[in-house]
Amino acid sequence: MLDVLLVKPNEHPRNVSIGAELEDLQQAVGGSIGASYPFADDPVAIVYNDDGKLMGLPLNRALRDENGQMYDAVAGTFLVVGLGEEDFASLPPEMAQKYEQLFHQPEAFLKLGNRLLVLPVPDESPAEKPRTKPPAEHDR
Template sequence: MEQEKNTLSVLQIAPGQHPKPIEIDNDLKALQQAVGGSIGASYPFEDPVAIVYNDDGKLMGLPLNRTLRDESGEAYDVVAGTFLAVGLGEEDFASLSPELTQKYEELFHQPETFMRLGRQMLVLPVPDENVRTETAKAKPPAAHER
């Protein structure tokens, strides 16, 4: 079967931001560029969905992004840096279906912030008014915010 489409429809999840659907080339270089380095993949879900992340993100000190939780809601890992939620095809990554895009947008919708308390890590949702958007990042803070 020929590959008709050379791009993937995936979700990009960046620290401090809501997930956003993007189109990305279906090749290693594009995936590495999207996560800022060598890629790792994790398959923590029953759905045909993978998380593609920067394999060295924690070592590089990338900002902590989202918590991964088991079926009972217990945190077992934290992804550092920007990551992608991608679909799984028979042999390779694939586009997310619209239903899976919606499901994982909702799962990762709320950005999280992390605070170390002794040996514990406190995970707090970022209030919507503090969520960064593409335009808000480029704009200098208003006088009352300085």
């Protein structure tokens, strides 16, 4: 079993345990897997659906360079996993915390011409939720 960070579109990341086999990773991301290693300083990888963009899966989170500029976006559900000697490994607790904070805020993507605008999705507070029942009517 691997302890990993599961990041779904429009949701906060969650720490989960999944099987370490290829089929387990494929099931978690909904198809054939691809891996990216955008964080050179840390022994972690992002495991994602390799066909996610082609399949039209919703964009999930932006990947940013050291200056905070977006250079890519991950489509669909992805995992943040640790790196072992030759394979994926459990994510150490301090890395899980670091990447939970990095990917904590869900993001929305808006296409403006040939540009992509990334907006944080605000958390709904109970006071902002719409009322579910109409105001009471008074009989005369």
